[in-house]
Structures are given as C-alpha cells and as structure tokens.
Amino acid sequence: GNSVTQMEGPVTLSEEAFLTINCTYTATGYPSLFWYVQYPGEGLQLLLKATKADDKGSNKGFEATYRKETTSFHLEKGSVQVSDSAVYFCALGDGGFKTIFGAGTRLFVKA
C-alpha cells in the first residue's frame, strides 16, 4: 500500500545552518507530494507541493524536488532561523480522496 517514511527527529541545528529532512514514499502511479508544517499549538499548514516527477516545490526558502527514480521528496533549506522550529510532515496524495502522512520530524533551531 501507499506509505511515507521520513527521518526521525528531533533535528537540532544552529541558526543559519543547512537543513535536510529526508522523505521517501511507496506508491503506485504518480502521487502528488507535499510538505506540511505544524507550529506549536496549531494545525498543519501546507509548506510546498509537487505534482509530477522532477517538479520542484518551493516556499519561504524551503525546497523539495520530486524524484521518481529514488521515490524521494527531501526537504531542504539553505539557512534556518529560530522561527523555523516546528514539526515537518511529508505527505502523499493517494490518487483518490486520502492524503497519507509520515510520522513527522521535529526541528529545533538554536540562536
């Protein structure tokens, strides 16, 4: 079945460090891929998405590229800020009416 696997956290970085959060997926066909972010006490909000192979989603300095050959959608940011501290979820659309989420990766950024 469809599933998403993302790196376990927490990830702790210093401000201005480079961020990578790994995400791989298992799916039939060509699912849409998403990254959502959850700030403390809030629901999730969409960070970026990609709908086909080699698409790059980007937003607020974050980027992720849909890699069909490696079934991956890793999240990257060149220089993190304290305000980026949150939980990040990788997700895929199953082609029907369900979005499947990974377990989430908590990011702590120290000043």
Added chain:
Amino acid sequence: KAGVTQTPRYLIKTRGQQVTLSCSPISGHRSVSWYQQTPGQGLQFLFEYFSETQRNKGNFPGRFSGRQFSNSRSEMNVSTLELGDSALYLCASSSTGNSNEKLFFGSGTQLSVL
C-alpha cells in the same frame, strides 16, 4: 475568510464515556477529513466526507464514526473511550477532497481519556 474551526479545543473524559467533536470547514469547501495525531505515530487517517457521504475510511475500530451535514459541517464520535484514544484530533477541509489538493487544517481538539 474564516479558517477551519474545531470545537471544543480541549476535552477530558473517562474510560467508557463517549465524545463528539465538531468541525466547521472553510466556506465553500465540501470535503472534510479527520485525522488522529499521536506522538510517534504521526497523523492517522480516520475518514473523509463529501456532500454528506463517507468516501473513504481508515483502519480504525467501529467505535469511531462520523457524519457530515448539508452545510458541510462535520462531527466525529468516539464511543466507549479507551486510554489509547487520547490524542489530538485534526479536521481538514478542501474544495473537492481530491488527494492532489491542499488541505486546510483546524487547530484540533485535544482529547484526554483518564
């Protein structure tokens, strides 16, 4: 435009009781999905409703049920509560529910079962 509204924000119940959670989607959105969020498990899909019809259901026992009203508002019910049902329950809405659409989430209902 108002966002997704979930009520109540917090709930404390005891084992064996039942609970009803409410979700009002963004105006114009006809699809509502429910998720259970627990530490370490991420978000587990409960069910999705569109125009008062359940189109998809996750792997949860029959104690978990839901419904959607003609104004797209949705409720979920958990009967005979167990300690393991303690979780953050999140509701999300979208226009059509197609899985390539962005989901808009509420802030959730934090349920504690004692």
